[in-house]
Amino acid sequence: MTSALGSAPAGSGTASRPGRGDTRAPVRPHRKKRWGRTVRWSGWLWVLPALIMYGVFVLRPLVLTMQYSLYDWNGIGAARWAGLDNYLTVFTDRDLLKIISNAFILIIFFSFIPVLLGLLVASLVRRITTGPAGTMVRTVLFLPQVIPLVAAGIAWSWVLSTNGLVNQALRAVGLDGVTRAWLGDFDTALPAVGVIGTWVMLGLCTILLITGMSKIDPSLYEAARIDGAGPVREFFAVTLPSLRQEIGICLTVTIIAALASFDIVYISTSGGPGIQTTVPGLEIYRLAFSQRQVGLASALAVVLMALVLVCVLPIQRLTRGEK
Amino acid sequence: MNLTTRSERLTGRIFLIALVVVTLLPFLSMLSAALQPRGTVPTGLAWPSDPQWGNFADAFTAANMGALLKSSALIVAGVVPVGVLIATMAGFGLGHLRVPGGHLAFGLLLLGLTLPFEAVVTPLYYQMRDLGLLNTRWAIILPLIGLYMPFAVFWMRAHFINVPRELSEAARVDGSNTWQLFWRVHVPLARPAVASLTILLFLWTWNQFLLAIVLVDDATKRTMAGALGAFQGQWGTDLVLLCAGSLLILTPTLIVFLIFQRQFIKALLQGSVKG
Numbered sequence: 001m002t003s004a005l006g007s008a009p010a011g012s013g014t015a016s017r018p019g020r021g022d023t024r025a026p027v028r029p030h031r032k033k034r035w036g037r038t039v040r041w042s043g044w045l046w047v048l049p050a051l052i053m054y055g056v057f058v059l060r061p062l063v064l065t066m067q068y069s070l071y072d073w074n075g076i077g078a079a080r081w082a083g084l085d086n087y088l089t090v091f092t093d094r095d096l097l098k099i100i101s102n103a104f105i106l107i108i109f110f111s112f113i114p115v116l117l118g119l120l121v122a123s124l125v126r127r128i129t130t131g132p133a134g135t136m137v138r139t140v141l142f143l144p145q146v147i148p149l150v151a152a153g154i155a156w157s158w159v160l161s162t163n164g165l166v167n168q169a170l171r172a173v174g175l176d177g178v179t180r181a182w183l184g185d186f187d188t189a190l191p192a193v194g195v196i197g198t199w200v201m202l203g204l205c206t207i208l209l210i211t212g213m214s215k216i217d218p219s220l221y222e223a224a225r226i227d228g229a230g231p232v233r234e235f236f237a238v239t240l241p242s243l244r245q246e247i248g249i250c251l252t253v254t255i256i257a258a259l260a261s262f263d264i265v266y267i268s269t270s271g272g273p274g275i276q277t278t279v280p281g282l283e284i285y286r287l288a289f290s291q292r293q294v295g296l297a298s299a300l301a302v303v304l305m306a307l308v309l310v311c312v313l314p315i316q317r318l319t320r321g322e323k
Numbered sequence: 324m325n326l327t328t329r330s331e332r333l334t335g336r337i338f339l340i341a342l343v344v345v346t347l348l349p350f351l352s353m354l355s356a357a358l359q360p361r362g363t364v365p366t367g368l369a370w371p372s373d374p375q376w377g378n379f380a381d382a383f384t385a386a387n388m389g390a391l392l393k394s395s396a397l398i399v400a401g402v403v404p405v406g407v408l409i410a411t412m413a414g415f416g417l418g419h420l421r422v423p424g425g426h427l428a429f430g431l432l433l434l435g436l437t438l439p440f441e442a443v444v445t446p447l448y449y450q451m452r453d454l455g456l457l458n459t460r461w462a463i464i465l466p467l468i469g470l471y472m473p474f475a476v477f478w479m480r481a482h483f484i485n486v487p488r489e490l491s492e493a494a495r496v497d498g499s500n501t502w503q504l505f506w507r508v509h510v511p512l513a514r515p516a517v518a519s520l521t522i523l524l525f526l527w528t529w530n531q532f533l534l535a536i537v538l539v540d541d542a543t544k545r546t547m548a549g550a551l552g553a554f555q556g557q558w559g560t561d562l563v564l565l566c567a568g569s570l571l572i573l574t575p576t577l578i579v580f581l582i583f584q585r586q587f588i589k590a591l592l593q594g595s596v597k598g
Contacts, residue, residue, distance in 0.1 A: 040423055043501075044415030047428055049409040050472050057447070057469025058435050064446035074450075091395060121342065123545075126336025139584050140343045145591055146580045147573055148530035148548035153570045154555055155349040158356060158562065159367070165352045203346060206339075231331065253595050260439030263532045263548070267555060281441040281533075286579065288445040299444040308437050319349030 043055070068298035075294045085300035096300065097279045102190060103259050106279065107311075109194025109203055110258035116248050118205035123231075123239045127214040128207075141203030149200065153267030156196040157183060160268075183269050189276045196264050201257065205250045212246035213239070248319025252312050259308050280304045350570075357382075357567035365562060375563075382568035385558065390543040391550045392575065394460065398546055401464035402528045406471050411513060413472075415505055418587050419486060429480065433563035435473035440533050443470075444497025451538055462538035463546065468532060472522055480592075483509070519590035522583065529576060547572055570578055 010321045069086050073079035096254055128134040144152060159165045160182040167179040182192040216238065218314050240247075262281035265271060271278035271286070278286075287297035356365040361381070371464040382388075417425045439486070442468075451462040486509065494504050510517070528546065535549025542553035551572045558565045580587055 032363060040420065043416045043420035043422035043425075046412045046420065047422060047425070050413035050476050051428060051431075053409065053465075053469040054432060054435065054472040055469075057450075057466040058438070058443060058472070059431070060448035061443035061450060062438070064449075064494070067444055068445065069374075121335060121338045124331050125339055126332070126335070128339075132364050135584075137339060137343055138580070138588055141345050142347060142584075142588055142591060143577075143580075144589065146526065146576060148532065148576075150530075150548045150551045150555075151569055151573050154565065155353050158566060159349050159352050163364060163366050165348060167368030199346070199349070204591070204595065206342065207588075210597065211592060216413060240500075249595055256439070258436055262441060266532075266536075267552065273349075281439065282446070284441045285533075286535070289448075293592065294445060297445055301439075303447065304439055305442045308439060312437055 019302065058219065065298045065301050068294050069302050071295045073294045074292040075288070076292070077297070082295055086295045087303070089296060090299050090303050096283070099275060099280055099283050100303070101260070102275075102277065103304075103307075104196060105190055106194050106258040106261060107255055110197035110261070111197050111251055111254035114201040114205040114254060115209075115247060117202060118209045118288045119239075119247070120244070122209035122213045122243075123235055125210060125213075128210055138207060141207055143203070145204050149263035150267050152200050153198055153264045157268045158216050160192050160195075183277075184273060186273050186276055189273060191271055193265055193268055193277050196268060197254075197261065199256065200264075200320065201250075201254045205254065207245060208246050208250055212243045216242045238296045244319050248315050251315050251319075255311050255315070256308055258261055259304065259311065282306075326469070335413060353566040356562055359563050359569055361362060361561070361563050363563070365566075367427065378563055378567040379571055382564055382571050385564060386550070386554050386568045386572065387543055388571060391545075391547060391572070394544050394550070395547045397573075398460050398463055398467075399525055399528050399548055401460065402467045403521060403524045406468045406475055406524050409508070410467075410475030410518060410520065411479050412505070413476045415509060417476065417482035418459050418483030419488070419491065419509065420501070429476075432473045432476050435470070438470075438473070439528075440470060444533060444537050447534070458539050458544065460539070460542060460544055463531065466538075467528060468536060475520055475524065478520050479513070480515060482513055484510060505592070518586060519593055521560050522586055522590040523594050525579075526576075526587075538576055547576070570583075 068079075070082060070083070070084070071079040072082040090100075091201050122147050161167075162179075162181045164182075166182060170176070172180050180188065182188050185192075219232060220238045220242070229237060234314055260281055261279050262285070265277055266285075267281050269277045271282050281304070284297045284301050284304070287293045287300065291297075329343060334553050350367045355368050357366040357378055358376065360371075360373070360375055361378065370449045399562050416422050416431055420427075447466050450459075451466075456465070456466045458464045488514075490508060491504055494508050499507065530548045531546045532548040532552060535545040536552055539545050539549065545553070551569060554572065555565060558568060
């Protein structure tokens with residue numbers, strides 16, 4: 001190693017795009033210790049642009065959200081110190097508690113059903129062929145991941161509407177009595193929204209789990225069969241432990257999607273009927289921009305952020321612990 | 324291979340096919356509604372006797388598709404190149420140069436990895452208002468770059484941390500400085516990671532909804548997803564036009580997806596594994 005390294009992109013005017021011109025001439029006389037230190041510190045210039053964007057557009061707003069949450073503010077006039085009153089409201093107001101519990105009910109549909117169904121399909125299929133049929137299956141199952149959630153919301157609003165596909169199918173098998181406007185009915189609205197989430201997440205989970213499946217050593221299954229294990233025991237003894245990491249990934253991704261859901265609900269029900277399908281994300285939007293209760297909206301936002309962490313961190317720890 | 328396995332596989336295949344059908348049905352149902360005559364009440368899935376392909380032309384005008392495409396393209400052009408560049412640089416700094424105290428910066432970024440956008444959207448609104456950027460595309464572009472940094476830097480760092488350090492040492496013997504080292508040696512090697520990141524950021528930007536509806540009122544200055552939301556608000560009662568318009572708005576994404584489908588699936592799979 002020679003000493004030609006005193007030159008990270010230093011001293012450029014805008015940190016985000018250092019040009020070639022600003023590379024300084026190598027500082028020859030400095031020996032190892034000296035240049036080592038300057039180079040390592042000047043390495044921060046590489047990290048700085050990303051950190052600045054993150055600081056200005058994420059950390060600053062995040063700190064402000066926490067600050068707002070301690071005030072009573074309508075977004076225009078003077079803010080009044082409220083202490084923890086907003087948090088007290090979040091944890092005692094019956095509507096807000098229902099809204100938070102709605103998000104947890106959505107986890108069943110966004111996370112548990114896709115993971116369980118995905119596991120079932122994956123353990124039966126084991127691997128998708130690399131041929132054209134396999135490619136076709138993968139492509140189709142990824143469609144819901146590629147289109148905007150708004151589009152999924154619009155499509156399913158139509159499928160679940162009075163004249164939609166679901167009711168058409170029910171009528172065809174003589175179940176006229178069951179038909180209804182699924183997203184407008186007080187009892188079925190939330191599960192109906194959940195089904196949209198299931199549709200979006202199912203393909204991703206299935207493919208992730210099948211990919212994980214194909215990495216399992218087939219001899220494990222042979223050994224299990226020789227030991228006389230049936231499909232069920234085989235599933236619990238071989239499949240489930242081997243797929244720990246993949247299951248963790250599916251759960252993490254889908255639980256965040258459920259708790260922080262917004263697009264699908266906004267489009268398909270706007271939170272109605274009543275507050276049957278309102279979720280925290282939607283309520284934050286409504287409180288902050290229609291009701292002008294910025295403080296309360298911010299407190300709910302902080303609680304939502306905390307809930308996501310509380311749900312996701314243990315999963316990470318459980319499923320990544322071994323690796 | 325014994326019989327049990329074979330029957331299991333058959334059941335699995337049937338499940339898989341069922342899954343494919345269920346995934347496709349909503350799209351088919353939309354298509355069948357979009358082809359009905361305007362002003363009629365369509366039913367779930369019925370091929371029209373006289374398909375009205377002209378509905379798509381009507382929807383194209385009603386949705387102002389030309390302007391929408393341009394707007395989304397501008398936003399993507401503002402977010403993705405800059406986002407990928409600064410994330411790659413940061414990943415290089417944290418993963419390869421191993422700057423002193425880098426783990427602190429990395430920890431700070433990790434904080435944002437699970438952050439729901441709803442948690443920062445209110446202050447962002449006031450911030451953009453004070454900057455005079457509300458209702459401009461910058462109001463979507465700038466925050467998105469920042470919001471993508473946790474994942475993007477995490478992603479690129481994961482790549483750079485596995486690049487052998489001897490590589491840089493060899494290049495340094497040749498007399499290149501860090502800047503040249505980055506562009507001549509490390510960026511070419513990072514191409515697969517950069518490609519996946521580009522695809523993911525493109526997709527997330529194109530489909531971004533919350534920031535678009537909060538920060539920009541004018542639908543023709545939004546992302547595709549934001550514009551679709553406005554389109555639904557405007558034509559929600561005209562189901563035929565709504566379905567035609569939605570399918571139309573989806574088409575660009577679908578075309579890009581079908582062309583790059585291998586890369587997309589790879590990126591999405593890896594993206595969720597690392598994310």
